[in-house]
Amino acid sequence: MKNMSLWEYANPKKFMATTTPLLPWLFALSAFLLTAALIWGFFFTPEDYRQGATVKIIYLHVPSALMAINAWLMMLVASLIWLIRRHHVSALAAKAAAPVGIAMTIIALLTGAIWGKPMWGTYWAWDPRLTSFLILFFFYLGYVALWSAIEDPDTAADLTSVLCIVGSVFALLSRYAVNFWNQGLHQGASLSLDKEENVADVFYHPLLLSIAGFVILFLGLVLLRTRSEIRFRRSHALRIRARRANG
Amino acid sequence: MIALLIRDIRLSVRAGGGFGLGLAFFLIVVVLVPFAIGPEKELLGRISAGVLWIGALLAALLSLDRIFALDFEDGSLLLLATSPLPLEGVTLTKALAHWFTTGLPLSVAAPFLGFLLHLPPEAYTYLLLTLLIGTPALSFIGSFGAALTVGVRRGGLLLSILVLPLYVPTLIFGAETVRRVMMGSDPKTTLLMLAGITAGTIALLPFAAAKTLKINLR
Numbered sequence: 001m002k003n004m005s006l007w008e009y010a011n012p013k014k015f016m017a018t019t020t021p022l023l024p025w026l027f028a029l030s031a032f033l034l035t036a037a038l039i040w041g042f043f044f045t046p047e048d049y050r051q052g053a054t055v056k057i058i059y060l061h062v063p064s065a066l067m068a069i070n071a072w073l074m075m076l077v078a079s080l081i082w083l084i085r086r087h088h089v090s091a092l093a094a095k096a097a098a099p100v101g102i103a104m105t106i107i108a109l110l111t112g113a114i115w116g117k118p119m120w121g122t123y124w125a126w127d128p129r130l131t132s133f134l135i136l137f138f139f140y141l142g143y144v145a146l147w148s149a150i151e152d153p154d155t156a157a158d159l160t161s162v163l164c165i166v167g168s169v170f171a172l173l174s175r176y177a178v179n180f181w182n183q184g185l186h187q188g189a190s191l192s193l194d195k196e197e198n199v200a201d202v203f204y205h206p207l208l209l210s211i212a213g214f215v216i217l218f219l220g221l222v223l224l225r226t227r228s229e230i231r232f233r234r235s236h237a238l239r240i241r242a243r244r245a246n247g
Numbered sequence: 248m249i250a251l252l253i254r255d256i257r258l259s260v261r262a263g264g265g266f267g268l269g270l271a272f273f274l275i276v277v278v279l280v281p282f283a284i285g286p287e288k289e290l291l292g293r294i295s296a297g298v299l300w301i302g303a304l305l306a307a308l309l310s311l312d313r314i315f316a317l318d319f320e321d322g323s324l325l326l327l328a329t330s331p332l333p334l335e336g337v338t339l340t341k342a343l344a345h346w347f348t349t350g351l352p353l354s355v356a357a358p359f360l361g362f363l364l365h366l367p368p369e370a371y372t373y374l375l376l377t378l379l380i381g382t383p384a385l386s387f388i389g390s391f392g393a394a395l396t397v398g399v400r401r402g403g404l405l406l407s408i409l410v411l412p413l414y415v416p417t418l419i420f421g422a423e424t425v426r427r428v429m430m431g432s433d434p435k436t437t438l439l440m441l442a443g444i445t446a447g448t449i450a451l452l453p454f455a456a457a458k459t460l461k462i463n464l465r
Contacts, residue, residue, distance in 0.1 A: 135412055135415055138408070138411070138412040139412050141408060142408045142409040142412060145405055145408050145409070146395065146396075146405065146409065149396070149399045149402065149405050150398070150399065155398075155462060155463070155465065158462040159395055159459060159462055159463070162395070162455060162458060162459050162462070163395060163409065165455075166391060166413070166452075166455050167412075167413070170412070170413045170415075170416065173416045173444065174412070174415045174416050174419075177415065177416040177419040177420060177440070178415075178419065180419065180420070180423060180436075180437060180440070181419045181423055
């Protein structure tokens with residue numbers, strides 16, 4: 001059997017052909033996982049003795065926050081692949097992932113605020129993690145703004161890739177700067193591999209399910225948007241070709 | 248490279264070069280603050296360091312698009328890019344020129360403006376020091392942002408959105424150093440972090456800016 005490599009999907013035709021049957025399954029799977037996780041989490045777990053029922057927002061807050069970071073990391077990898085190997089699908093995938101990342105960041109910030117009011121008495125606090133997320137939100141905005149501002153698609157892909165790389169360095173730097181700036185209310189690592197610090201098991205399993213659901217949802221959404229970007233790019237090329245043919 | 252540096256500085260100091268405008272903007276912003284917050288001495292004194300830092304930041308931001316755009320428009324950037332001078336040297340020199348004409352004057356002006364905002368006496372030296380150390384980072388980060396938006400018409404606002412998040416670490420460590428001095432604690436750590444960020448930006452961002460210019464000059 002011929003050696004299948006991930007790079008085969010750099011071919012837009014193959015990418016489209018493979019994702020067409022795959023997408024409905026991805027969305028179905030994520031819908032199933034998320035429904036199961038949320039029903040289990042909201043209705044079949046006990047209330048936390050300190051936080052009451054409000055802790056249940058963890059099933060939305062934590063996965064979306066994780067995906068907000070992972071979306072940026074995926075964009076970083078896709079940007080590097082574009083700069084090094086010039087695969088258009090990769091550049092378009094990075095472009096496609098940004099709005100999804102923005103949505104995840106907004107969900108994380110909003111659910112965090114909703115959770116924060118009963119927990120800490122305030123919708124917002126300049127706590128290191130919240131502040132880092134706000135800064136990440138602005139990095140996303142800048143990335144999307146740059147894509148929209150440049151006309152030539154390949155130049156836009158190049159410039160936004162460089163921005164993503166430089167932005168990643170500064171995002172990391174900001175994270176540690178913000179820690180210096182404020183010690184913060186946000187609890188420490190609750191999902192660490194160290195069993196001691198873990199959120200109680202009874203909450204942990206529906207949370208894992210929810211995270212899995214969000215990951216599959218992210219994958220589905222990014223693939224869907226990448227397909228749209230590819231189609232848009234094709235129509236752009238056809239338009240240019242038609243314009244040239246007409247003289 | 249020195250010739251390029253002198254040329255850029257001379258160009259910006261000339262009439263129409265925008266040299267005094269940055270300082271004037273800084274002054275105006277600082278004067279606006281008491282109008283917005285009230286003239287109470289205690290309050291102004293507490294926020295003065297931060298306000299001066301933000302004013303310096305915004306004033307540096309405003310003159311960023313001059314770094315490459317003017318040369319881009321009349322073709323001299325293309326000449327510089329194809330000259331024997333490496334493009335990284337060009338971006339480094341231009342960022343340095345920007346600092347000489349913006350960051351440096353702003354840093355020197357800041358203690359004088361500190362009088363207006365009732366800056367506590369112990370904070371003056373550290374305000375000057377942190378601005379002197381931090382504003383080069385602003386110029387170099389800004390040069391990267393300017394390189395990204397060099398081809399975009401009316402790219403000023405886009406430039407701000409791209410560059411301001413990148414300014415956050417410098418702002419945090421700079422203002423925090425002065426705050427720690429005002430509180431009486433040791434500012435050495437944050438000062439060193441600030442210097443480290445500046446050193447890193449000077450070392451690395453000219454390469455990023457040069458790559459970006461090469462993309463835009465294609």
